[in-house]
Amino acid sequence: MIIRAEPINPIERHKSLDVLRGFALMGIFAANVYVFDVDGITEVETSFKSLSFGAADIPFGVFTAIFVLNKMMALFSMLFGAGILLLVDRLEQRKVSAVKIHYTRNAVLAGIGILHTLLWFGDVLLIYAMCAFLLFPIRRWSITKLYTAGSLVWLTVLLMSFWTSASGIIADYVLRALAMMLFGMAFYRAGVFTLKRSTSWYRKRSRRFLGLGLPVCTVAWGFSDVNESLSTMIHNVGVPFVAFGYVCFVTNLLLQGKIPKLADRLASAGQMALTNYLLQTVIGSILVHAVNQFRGQRLSVFWMMLITLVIWALQLSWSKPWMQRFYYGPAEWLWRSLTYRKAQPFKIKSPTKP
Numbered sequence: 001m002i003i004r005a006e007p008i009n010p011i012e013r014h015k016s017l018d019v020l021r022g023f024a025l026m027g028i029f030a031a032n033v034y035v036f037d038v039d040g041i042t043e044v045e046t047s048f049k050s051l052s053f054g055a056a057d058i059p060f061g062v063f064t065a066i067f068v069l070n071k072m073m074a075l076f077s078m079l080f081g082a083g084i085l086l087l088v089d090r091l092e093q094r095k096v097s098a099v100k101i102h103y104t105r106n107a108v109l110a111g112i113g114i115l116h117t118l119l120w121f122g123d124v125l126l127i128y129a130m131c132a133f134l135l136f137p138i139r140r141w142s143i144t145k146l147y148t149a150g151s152l153v154w155l156t157v158l159l160m161s162f163w164t165s166a167s168g169i170i171a172d173y174v175l176r177a178l179a180m181m182l183f184g185m186a187f188y189r190a191g192v193f194t195l196k197r198s199t200s201w202y203r204k205r206s207r208r209f210l211g212l213g214l215p216v217c218t219v220a221w222g223f224s225d226v227n228e229s230l231s232t233m234i235h236n237v238g239v240p241f242v243a244f245g246y247v248c249f250v251t252n253l254l255l256q257g258k259i260p261k262l263a264d265r266l267a268s269a270g271q272m273a274l275t276n277y278l279l280q281t282v283i284g285s286i287l288v289h290a291v292n293q294f295r296g297q298r299l300s301v302f303w304m305m306l307i308t309l310v311i312w313a314l315q316l317s318w319s320k321p322w323m324q325r326f327y328y329g330p331a332e333w334l335w336r337s338l339t340y341r342k343a344q345p346f347k348i349k350s351p352t353k354p
Contacts, residue, residue, distance in 0.1 A: 081184030213241030272329025
């Protein structure tokens with residue numbers, strides 16, 4: 001069977017998914033910048049404890065602890081889960097079996113993840129690919145079943161908050177990604193990601209879920225010096241609420257047309273999320289190590305904030321003009337070409353004007 005692999009028409013794309021993906025991507029860098037100079041996963045907690053907080057460091061430190069850490073990766077995982085079903089739906093609309101494409105696509109992603117791991121220990125692509133292998137057989141589950149499965153896996157994550165060994169940390173990463181992907185699949189089937197709810201629905205739920213999740217994460221942060229494992233568990237209770245609150249908050253702004261220019265740039269960054277994610281590792285690592293060398297000591301949280309702002313500015317600046325000239329980001333083009341075993345169209349013949 002010949003499978004046609006055509007560039008996705010911009011009209012067919014769900015801009016809301018691209019905007020949310022770009023939003024999550026920016027937050028992911030704000031979390032990862034803390035550990036680009038850490039040698040391995042077992043040293044992450046130690047690296048956080050070794051941070052010294054002066055007056056200039058507190059704003060960004062509090063911002064990332066309460067608003068970013070684990071929440072943006074949770075959101076990104078939700079979107080990946082939604083993306084699994086989105087691809088399946090598109091392929092089946094074309095009367096094409098999705099099995100081969102799904103497993104080939106994620107085998108390629110696993111390969112990219114393995115290569116990325118050689119650059120930095122914090123790769124999530126391999127974990128995402130592994131989860132995708134497990135999730136495909138349950139793609140036709142009902143919304144209720146997906147919600148229930150996600151909740152049970154997340155309950156396991158809460159219980160694992162007290163398992164702090166290296167194996168426990170790795171298992172935690174895998175299970176939290178799997179749980180959020182299940183939630184993302186449920187949200188996609190429920191039409192949450194594809195703007196099938198009213199503006200008031202998103203507005204009310206953004207207030208409700210952020211109003212619940214953010215205070216819980218604030219309380220957890222306050223417990224961090226008292227009982228670290230308990231703090232982690234409380235924090236994890238709030239993470240899904242904040243992540244879903246972000247979905248509703250950003251979608252509400254998008255529906256009301258309040259951030260058109262920013263939404264366009266976030267959408268472009270989201271369309272080339274794989275490229276931008278890999279570049280975050282490369283550029284972020286270079287900048288962090290350069291600042292460490294320049295200062296003669298480990299960079300402070302304030303410097304991490306400056307590097308984060310630089311990366312945000314760069315990626316939001318270059319993504320839009322790139323996507324006006326090319327169908328895909330470079331990494332996306334390679335991923336898609338290897339998936340379909342054929343070089344995909346890359347450059348748009350008649351680029352769109354800014």
